[in-house]
Amino acid sequence: MIKITPKPIDIQKVIDTASSLGAGAVNVFIGTVRNTAHGKKVLWLEYEAYEAMAVAEIRKIIDEASHRWPLLGWAVSHRIGTLKPGEVSVAIAVSSPHRRDSFEACQFIIDTLKEKAPIWKKEIFEGGEEWVSAQPNVAKVYN
């Protein structure tokens, strides 16, 4: 399951989709909106995606991960639209027979998703806003 959705992410569903009877381990990464960035208070975030291409890029990432680790199941759900601090922006789950593979694969997927998936976010602060990473000379935000 690869989903780009304006609705709140159902984490349990992401986990259930990734689970497998042959798996001993499920690793789940959940990205949440932080209430501060560069020392400023974040009011909300606006997420935007090139949906068809985002799904295609995430599929390539999953294919690569499935090639590198013995995954038995996986699911990726990324939210778009307006998100407040504390809300879930992305949930990724993978299952594998043994736990180390689940950790490595899940980390690879979120790392590569952040690098490749055509998804953007604008942070709205008190008194300002900024497209994250878009312009030089602006502190980068990692989460």
Added chain:
Amino acid sequence: MIKITPKPIDIQKVIDTASSLGAGAVNVFIGTVRNTAHGKKVLWLEYEAYEAMAVAEIRKIIDEASHRWPLLGWAVSHRIGTLKPGEVSVAIAVSSPHRRDSFEACQFIIDTLKEKAPIWKKEIFEGGEEWVSAQPNVAKVYN
């Protein structure tokens, strides 16, 4: 929250307990009962814990993890009693400002829990049973 419980683990509650408004990342490890081990079909598992000491050992592990990584929240729930394949035996969640720390801390916690926490499991196969790792000359099971 550290919990040793005979009831099914509420994963969403584990995640919510570990979450924090200052966190950008939550990593969750879920251990599930595999339907095979050493090529044999697993019917069910019996988990048993020395509960007071298990809680104490897990607390030490969390303290160590909190010392090594900037954790903002955490929760560990371990099930005991009879578990069938597919059921969740353990759920661990940690949150941190940045994602790498959440992955590393969560992996440290499950690795060390498996090494130190006084919890045991017996696998019941078709035609046999075995306390995992207890006796030499028996294939070890990792998950």
Added chain:
Amino acid sequence: MKCTVQAFGITREIAGSKEVVVELPEGSTVSDFKTVLFSQFPRLSTLTSLFIAVNQAYAEDSQVLKTEDEIALIPPVAGG
């Protein structure tokens, strides 16, 4: 040829529209396209990076564009 290009994130705001139209000679490459684009929207050249997607995949600078291609501007991504 006339290319209708999708713009996302900060490129959408710079262009002032979800879609921009760029006029290109036949046989133009992605690199040629970017040159025309930057002359049309100079602020796009101030971004940390700008990739071009053709048919929902990242394109090389040397790729030749065709009329029917789906083209999109990919400013620095920040998903997750």
Added chain:
Amino acid sequence: MKCTVQAFGITREIAGSKEVVVELPEGSTVSDFKTVLFSQFPRLSTLTSLFIAVNQAYAEDSQVLKTEDEIALIPPVAGG
């Protein structure tokens, strides 16, 4: 002194009971305790490992046991 010892997992099955009573001279160490224990339940010495917990923490072989200590047998753990 008389020590009441909690047994878990395979040690509980070998002992046939959740609790076993071991008679020890005053001043005995964990190591002394294990010697008596193994003579009482020889099958316990066939385990991959056997740790002793005193007051809910792993104990060293040299630790001296007291009557009021909470003692438990910790065969190889397999949580998770």
